[in-house]
Amino acid sequence: MQTAGFRRLTLALGTTLGAALALAPLSAPFAAPAAGAYVAPLAADGHPDLSGYWSNATLTPMVRDPKLGDRLAYTPAEAKALESDEAHQVEVGNKRTDPDAPVNAPNGLELKPSFLAAGGDVGGYNRGWLDPGHTVMRVGGEPRTSLITTRDGRVPPRKTAAAVSAGYGTEGGEGSHAPLGSFDNPENRPLSERCIMFGGNVGPPMIPNGFYNNDYNIVQTRDAVAIQVEMVHDTRIVRLNAKHRADDVRPWFGDSIGWWDGDTLVVETNHIPQKQAFQGAWKDLTITERFTRTAKDRLRYSFTISAPSSWDKPWGGEYEFAPLHGVIYEYACNEGNYALPGILAGARAAEKARADKAATGAEQ
Known part of the structure; x- marks a missing residue:
């Protein structure tokens, strides 16, 4: 999304493929392109210029469809079919909504899981307000089936003895006792509901969310690199040529330090807070990201996940940012956040109803 009005949206809580393409298994992200393939312009600090407005919006999911097995890439025909179908979805979704149509009337649109998570087209807002990306992700020109580059394109199984962080999967935090977490107070609700952060976008690792606002602004200096994320206007600061903090304080987005390798x-980021656990890992989690300018309009990004208590060996993924043809506007989340007070008010009403029912039963 690139108009100021879109910034005020609040996240509420929310082709048949052809013959298989034989590919060698991949257990880690690809290496950076060979030197000399592309000479990037230099920034004031003398290093390749990574700055500017970028987007990672894409039709390619983080996790590969199991039906694709070990296939790292689509065929050109498959990629074209997926992109044509997306164009059709946009065309249908942008048609005028019949005000007399019944609630949730079939409209011919594909209800993707990411759309449902955003409340889109089923109560939140219709397809015209969503911008998940319109193209399959290309890496080195290859149309990828997933952003994760493990052999099967999926998150590796966790160690059976690994403890899942409190609140993982529900974001309920300590004391969470229900699938949707605790409703006792605002601090027990998910970070996204509270307009603090949408962890997937800001990262690390930085993962497109599949519905909108997958846009970034990178500002590069000699001493630091700042990565501004459109989703909830978060900014991650990477301190260059620095050392990790020695205490156990865990700031939002963790403690990120950086250096140039050619x-x-x-x-490298560690000190991830528990509330920002990635796939359940946080305490011994280290995420290593690599940014390489590979063309005038491409910025290669890869990430490696290491958490010895959760996985036997590191794993990761990669994709390429493309230029954002526009700028990032303010994401005014709190000003339009009617969801949180409504959710808490609903919980209080439910509590009162239970209390009233109990009192009535006692009187009888």
């Missing part, structure tokens, strides 16, 4: 910016 033409690639390497960013």
Whole structure:
């Protein structure tokens, strides 16, 4: 989304494929392109210029469809079919809504899981307000079936003895006792409901959310790199040529330090807070990201996940940012956040109803 009005949207809580393409298994992200393939312009600090407005919006999911097995890439025909179908979805979704149509009337649109998570087209707002991306992700020109680059394109199984962080999957936090978490107070609700952050976008790792606002602004200096994220206007600061903090304080987005490895910016993050656990890991989680300018209009991004208590070995993924043809406007989340007070008010009403019912039963 690139208009100011879109910034005021609040996240509420929310082709048949052809013959298989034989590919060698991949257990880790690809290496950066060979030196000399593309000479990036230099920033004031003398390193390749990564700055500017970028987008990682894409039709390619983070996790591969199991039906695709070990296939890293689509065929050109498959990618074209997916993109044509998306164009059709946009065309249908942008048609005028019949005000007399019944609630949730069939409209011919594909209800993707990411759309449902955003409340889109089924109560939140219709398809015209969503911008998940319109193209399959290309890496080195290859149309990818997933952003994760493990052999099957999926998150590796966790160790059976690994403890899942409190609140993982529900974001209920300590004391969470129900699938939707605790409704006792605002601090027990998910970070997205509270307009604090949408963890997937800001990262690390930085993962497109599948519905909108997958846009970034990178500002590069000699001493730091700032990554501004459109979703909830978060900004992650990477301190260059620095050391990790020695205490156990865990700031939002963790503690990120960076250095240049030739033409690639390497960013290492640890000290991830429990509320920002990635796939359940946080305490011993280290995420290593690599940013390489591979073309005038491409910025290669890869990430490696390491958490010895959760996985036997590191794993990761990669994709390429494309230019954002516009700028990032303010994301005014709190000003339009009617969801949180409504959710808490609903919980209080439910509590009162239970109390009233109990009192009536006692009187009888």
